[in-house]
Amino acid sequence: xxxxxxxEDGEVWATYVGGPVRRGYLVxxxxxxxxxxxxxxxxxxxxxSSGRCSATISVLPDGRLRLTETWQPxxxxxxTTSVAEEIAES
Numbered sequence: 001x002x003x004x005x006x007x008e009d010g011e012v013w014a015t016y017v018g019g020p021v022r023r024g025y026l027v028x029x030x031x032x033x034x035x036x037x038x039x040x041x042x043x044x045x046x047x048x049s050s051g052r053c054s055a056t057i058s059v060l061p062d063g064r065l066r067l068t069e070t071w072q073p074x075x076x077x078x079x080t081t082s083v084a085e086e087i088a089e090s
Contacts, residue, residue: 001018001021002016002018003026010029010031011028011029011030013026014026014027020043020044021042021043022043024039024040025039025041026038026053033057034057035053035055035057038050038052039052039071049073049074050074051071051072052071052074053072054069055067055068055069055070055084064085064088066083066086067083067084067085069081069083
């Protein structure tokens with residue numbers, strides 16, 4: 001899955017696509033090394049889902065960012081975790 005994040009004055013937004021997700025959006029806030037927000041996405045079967053997400057931001061030795069994320073669906077069904085790492089631009 002590929003995420004494209006933006007941030008300005010603590011406001012964070014992202015678009016994402018990949019795997020079973022045809023289109024996804026995230027909006028939230030960053031306070032220090034913590035990110036909190038909400039997401040909504042459209043899957044390959046045409047179904048939508050939404051929920052909350054939170055992440056801890058850390059810096060890798062080479063300067064890229066790593067997000068350790070928790071995704072909680074609005075339905076309250078099982079939260080999932082993931083790790084996202086910044087792709088270095090060539």
